[in-house]
Amino acid sequence: MIRPFGWNEFLIIVMAAQWTIALSAIAFAGGGIGGLLVALARVSDIRPLRILAVGFIRVFQGTPLLMQLFLVFFGMNIFGLAINPWVAASIALTLHASAFLGEIWRGCVEAVPPGQREAATALGLKYVNRMRYIILPQATRIAVAPTVGFLVQLIKGTSLAAIIGFTELTRQGQIINNATFSPFMVFGTVAAIYFVLCWPLSLLARRMEVRFSRSTQR
Amino acid sequence: MTEVTTTASTAGMPGTSDLAVTMNGVNKWYGQFHALKDITLTVARGERIVICGPSGSGKSTLIRCINRLESIQKGKIVVDGHDLGAGAKSVDVVRQETGMVFQSFNLFPHMTVLENCTLAPIKVRGVSSAEAEATARKFLERVRIPEQADKYPAQLSGGQQQRVAIARALCMNPKIMLFDEPTSALDPEMVKEVLDTMIDLASEGMTMLCVTHEMGFARQVADRVIFMDQGEIVEEGAPEAFFSSPKHERTRNFLGQIS
Numbered sequence: 001m002i003r004p005f006g007w008n009e010f011l012i013i014v015m016a017a018q019w020t021i022a023l024s025a026i027a028f029a030g031g032g033i034g035g036l037l038v039a040l041a042r043v044s045d046i047r048p049l050r051i052l053a054v055g056f057i058r059v060f061q062g063t064p065l066l067m068q069l070f071l072v073f074f075g076m077n078i079f080g081l082a083i084n085p086w087v088a089a090s091i092a093l094t095l096h097a098s099a100f101l102g103e104i105w106r107g108c109v110e111a112v113p114p115g116q117r118e119a120a121t122a123l124g125l126k127y128v129n130r131m132r133y134i135i136l137p138q139a140t141r142i143a144v145a146p147t148v149g150f151l152v153q154l155i156k157g158t159s160l161a162a163i164i165g166f167t168e169l170t171r172q173g174q175i176i177n178n179a180t181f182s183p184f185m186v187f188g189t190v191a192a193i194y195f196v197l198c199w200p201l202s203l204l205a206r207r208m209e210v211r212f213s214r215s216t217q218r
Numbered sequence: 219m220t221e222v223t224t225t226a227s228t229a230g231m232p233g234t235s236d237l238a239v240t241m242n243g244v245n246k247w248y249g250q251f252h253a254l255k256d257i258t259l260t261v262a263r264g265e266r267i268v269i270c271g272p273s274g275s276g277k278s279t280l281i282r283c284i285n286r287l288e289s290i291q292k293g294k295i296v297v298d299g300h301d302l303g304a305g306a307k308s309v310d311v312v313r314q315e316t317g318m319v320f321q322s323f324n325l326f327p328h329m330t331v332l333e334n335c336t337l338a339p340i341k342v343r344g345v346s347s348a349e350a351e352a353t354a355r356k357f358l359e360r361v362r363i364p365e366q367a368d369k370y371p372a373q374l375s376g377g378q379q380q381r382v383a384i385a386r387a388l389c390m391n392p393k394i395m396l397f398d399e400p401t402s403a404l405d406p407e408m409v410k411e412v413l414d415t416m417i418d419l420a421s422e423g424m425t426m427l428c429v430t431h432e433m434g435f436a437r438q439v440a441d442r443v444i445f446m447d448q449g450e451i452v453e454e455g456a457p458e459a460f461f462s463s464p465k466h467e468r469t470r471n472f473l474g475q476i477s
């Protein structure tokens with residue numbers, strides 16, 4: 001039975017955005033921690049750690065996010081865990097974000113001029129203090145814009161979780177579309193909501209980029 | 219010339235020897251490139267050394283070995299009685315006892331002048347922030363920029379930045395100061411203010427190793443001038459003799475080029 005696309009259907013789709021936001025937040029928080037570890041491992045003095053980090057990054061950058069979702073989703077089943085789209089999507093997106101943020105942040109750490117590390121070392125500051133007080137604060141300023149940029153990608157990427165049955169914005173749209181069969185209205189609405197989520201972030205990223213370049217050339 | 223080959227043994231006790239730095243048969247390679255060739259050098263406490271030589275001759279590499287910013291493959295370096303080859307502990311101590319000033323200042327741009335000066339004393343020496351601040355203000359006074367304490371490095375001129383860098387190093391109360399072309403990145407009108415600061419420091423008895431091509435400075439304060447070429451110490455001597463009657467052809471050529 002086909003019902004019309006009305007106010008009610010619209011609200012259901014809007015409400016589903018909370019799951020998109022929740023999944024993005026989990027992936028971003030988890031990816032933030034994972035990414036920091038990956039970035040530190042990547043610039044570490046310990047060779048096996050560097051190799052491990054590079055391997056992790058290459059695998060997740062070199063395969064589609066959808067395959068990563070499938071592998072975690074079906075992998076859980078193979079390892080005898082209950083199939084749960086929430087858990088699978090959270091894990092897959094966290095790993096994905098860890099790899100990408102790790103690589104972004106590595107670049108930011110390495111963009112800090114080598115003289116900074118040398119001056120800190122010459123003053124007797126050891127690795128942890130050097131990172132904490134000298135390198136990371138400067139890397140952070142460089143990192144803000146590309147990090148926000150990646151967050152936008154991540155939010156859009158959560159739509160793939162619809163395919164493993166995670167009911168977020170896109171999946172809710174599919175469900176409503178099956179009932180109303182007004183694909184243009186439905187997916188137009190879905191796209192508009194993604195846009196409303198992502199556009200301000202893109203603006204913010206651009207604003208920060210400008211502010212950073214101004215403050216460094218001061 | 220002080221050709222002391224037995225120095226390594228007399229420098230055994232940290233802080234007791236009258237030798238600040240001894241380098242014995244030091245060799246350094248960057249990959250295949252032989253950057254330091256059999257360097258043997260002793261620096262007494264309170265001695266002021268100027269190192270000069272053409273670009274790429276290994277001057278920076280030499281002084282960066284003294285605080286282990288560069289590692290060596292062969293030979294022995296003892297700084298203030300601490301053998302740099304004896305492990306991480308002695309490297310840490312040596313870095314605390316030596317201050318370094320770089321050509322490009324390398325101030326921390328996200329910290330104020332005062333924070334630049336207090337960070338290491340607080341985090342490395344463990345002094346209270348009040349004490350560190352008092353020390354920092356004292357040294358900023360000594361380099362004649364006390365009024366800049368709350369500014370950020372980017373708000374200062376090059377000469378002021380370099381004087382902050384000197385003050386920052388002095389706040390760690392080092393026994394030895396290393397300078398790597400401290401005036402080469404400065405506009406001509408700012409060179410003097412930095413050299414004056416270094417001359418002050420020399421007159422207070424600081425042990426100094428300065429890579430510089432400021433020959434006026436060398437004449438005025440150096441006890442010894444060292445000329446390097448292609449990774450070797452070619453010639454060394456008191457400034458008077460060094461400048462008036464250099465023994466080696468390569469030294470004469472070099473001095474002819476820069477003056």
Ligand SMILES: Nc1ncnc2c1ncn2[C@@H]1O[C@H](COP(=O)(O)OP(=O)(O)OP(=O)(O)O)[C@@H](O)[C@H]1O
Nearest residue numbers: 248249251253271272273274275276277278279280
């Ligand atoms: N990290 C490095 N890797 C490879 N080669 C290096 C490295 N650092 C220095 N070198 C080489 O070692 C040699 C000595 O360099 P060094 O910086 O000590 O010279 P310098 O005498 O200080 O020269 P300058 O007057 O230009 O500062 C140069 O030929 C340089 O190319």
Ligand SMILES: [Mg+2]
Nearest residue numbers: 277278279399
């Ligand atoms: Mg140099």
